[in-house]
Amino acid sequence: MAVDRARVAAIVHELLEAIGEDPDRPGLRQTPERVAAAYEEFFAGVGADAAAPLAQTISVTRGPAPDTLPSGAVMVRDIAFRSICEHHLLPFRGRAHIAYLPGEEVVGLGALARVTEILSSRPQVQERLGEQIADVIDDSLDCRGVLVVLDAVHECVTMRGPRQTESSTVTIAARGELAEPFARAELVALLGARA
Structure with a gap:
């Protein structure tokens, strides 16, 4: 489902009036359309198939490099993401670290970032976002x-309420063998390690 830009612009125009602003003053005249365009980008993942980037897999035994069969996890660190919190419609942004223990097939590393992008481009909460990526x-x-x-x-948290400008939130979602704390300890340690 595509964002209805005209409807969003009309709502933003009304919102500006509701907070006591003049939406027709020079600085705000184009704001409704700008917000509508931004929302189209922010919420591009609504209705999108998050599994689509994972459809193209590579066989590890019959693929282009069968002698490089991974014996452990494949991890991509520091995938930048941004989303909009569904509670206040304010942004949150951060880094995703994704690891998986491959079976017979692996996926291109960029596909993990694309899954993250699709799922974070929806009204979200961080806790559910991590669970959805894992699922x-x-x-x-x-x-x-x-x-x-x-x-x-x-x-x-940083702009309203407690205004904790230095705080961040960390969530963990795990499936399969990595659901056991002992099994994921090495990977969690790698997140803090830098070469």
Whole structure:
């Protein structure tokens, strides 16, 4: 479902009036259309198939490099993401760290970032976002385990309420073999390690 830009612009115009502003003054005249365009980008993942980026897999035994069969996890760290909190419609942004234990097939590393982008481009909460990423990978790939760690800063915490500008929220979602704390300990340690 595409964002109805005209409707969003009309609502923003009304919102500006509701807060006591003049939406027709020079600085705000184009704001409704700008917000509508931004919302189209922010919410591009609504209705999109998050599993689509994982459809193209590579066989590890019959693929282009069968001598490089992974014996452990495949991890992509520091995938930048941004989303809009569904509670206050304020942004949150951070880094996703995704690992999986491959079975017979692996996926291109960029596909993990695309899954994250699709799912974060919806009204979200961080806790559900991590669970959704883990579910899509677990359901779509032949893998023995999945770990998703999200570390994000929420504007609903930094700009309002407690105004904790230095705080971040960390969530963990795990599936399969990596659902056991002992099994994921090495991967969690790698998140803090830098070469």
